[in-house]
Amino acid sequence: MSTLILTFPATKTLAKLVAKQIKTPCEEIQVKDFPDEESYVKFKTSPKNKTVVIFNSFSRDQNNRLIETILAAGIAKDFGAKKIILAAPYFPYLRQDTHFENFDSFSIKYISPLLKNFDKILIIDPHLQRIKNIKQIGKNFEKLSANNLIAEYIKKNFKEPFTIVGPDKESRQWAQRIANLLGKQATILKKTRFTWEKVKIQSKPLGKNTIIIDDIIGTGNTILETIKVAKHHGAEKVTVIGVHGVLVGDAAKRIRKHASLITTNAIENKFSRIDVSGVIAEALGILSN
Ligand code: R5P
Numbered sequence: 001m002s003t004l005i006l007t008f009p010a011t012k013t014l015a016k017l018v019a020k021q022i023k024t025p026c027e028e029i030q031v032k033d034f035p036d037e038e039s040y041v042k043f044k045t046s047p048k049n050k051t052v053v054i055f056n057s058f059s060r061d062q063n064n065r066l067i068e069t070i071l072a073a074g075i076a077k078d079f080g081a082k083k084i085i086l087a088a089p090y091f092p093y094l095r096q097d098t099h100f101e102n103f104d105s106f107s108i109k110y111i112s113p114l115l116k117n118f119d120k121i122l123i124i125d126p127h128l129q130r131i132k133n134i135k136q137i138g139k140n141f142e143k144l145s146a147n148n149l150i151a152e153y154i155k156k157n158f159k160e161p162f163t164i165v166g167p168d169k170e171s172r173q174w175a176q177r178i179a180n181l182l183g184k185q186a187t188i189l190k191k192t193r194f195t196w197e198k199v200k201i202q203s204k205p206l207g208k209n210t211i212i213i214d215d216i217i218g219t220g221n222t223i224l225e226t227i228k229v230a231k232h233h234g235a236e237k238v239t240v241i242g243v244h245g246v247l248v249g250d251a252a253k254r255i256r257k258h259a260s261l262i263t264t265n266a267i268e269n270k271f272s273r274i275d276v277s278g279v280i281a282e283a284l285g286i287l288s289n
Helices: 009-022 064-076 107-115 147-157 171-182 219-234 249-256 277-287
Strands: 005-006 026-028 029-033 039-042 049-057 083-087 120-124 141-144 163-166 191-193 199-201 208-216 239-247 260-264 270-272
Touching: 005 009, 009 049, 009 083, 009 277, 039 064, 049 064, 064 083, 064 107, 064 141, 083 260, 083 277, 120 270, 120 277, 141 277, 147 171, 147 260, 147 270, 171 208, 191 219, 199 219, 208 219, 219 239, 219 249, 249 260
Parallel strands: 005 026, 005 049, 049 083, 083 120, 120 141, 163 208, 208 239, 239 260, 260 270
Antiparallel strands: 029 039, 191 199
């Protein structure tokens, strides 16, 4: 069965890198708005009898991206694709993974069934917090990870001594696993979040050369407070590595004033130094056999 990669505009670069590795055609999906802002989606070629891999980015304008992705899956199904896979390097709505308050939305529970036309949904380092197993979100959801790539990057680019720090308990699944791969112990801090802007990070010495690792860098406030702690206790060099550089507003600028910033290209930005295309290509190789 042949494979066809179809990408929405925001993931074009990553999709092409993956297509090259699995030697498969890659086409851009046509997407435009009707005058009233409804989405219109169209493929250039037939998906019939193919494994169709749809790429989309969900780091900005998530609601529209979800709708156009749902439409693309519908087209693939109606026009005879044999298998439909979503490559979502970053997947949204995972932080609202329970009812935090009465009458608020358990968002991921409502979003995941909308993607039932996908046989597989591949996500790089999904933000799994209260839901530990991704299969609880949906049987078609699969977790991939950039942990090995980040550990390799650190091995190549950093000289000992350095310390690995996770800003909060959720970051253990990245910071500690990466530290393990480097034969180290990570320091995992405690975080209290009061509002999106106001975050408090446990204060303790973190080392002279500190690498802070987190999955999502959103407003950047978690990272900025962690940098403050590191510097307060005498850190001379601080590097921030994020899997997903969502980088809301001027987050990157604020972080770069105090530390170096590196992200993967799961969300393409000018700080993307770690290429996750191999992880997706490998998963697709296994899936399309
Ligand atoms: C939360 O648990 C995540 O791992 C990140 O720490 C969080 O999303 C970062 O958000 P912000 O950059 O807005 O502080």
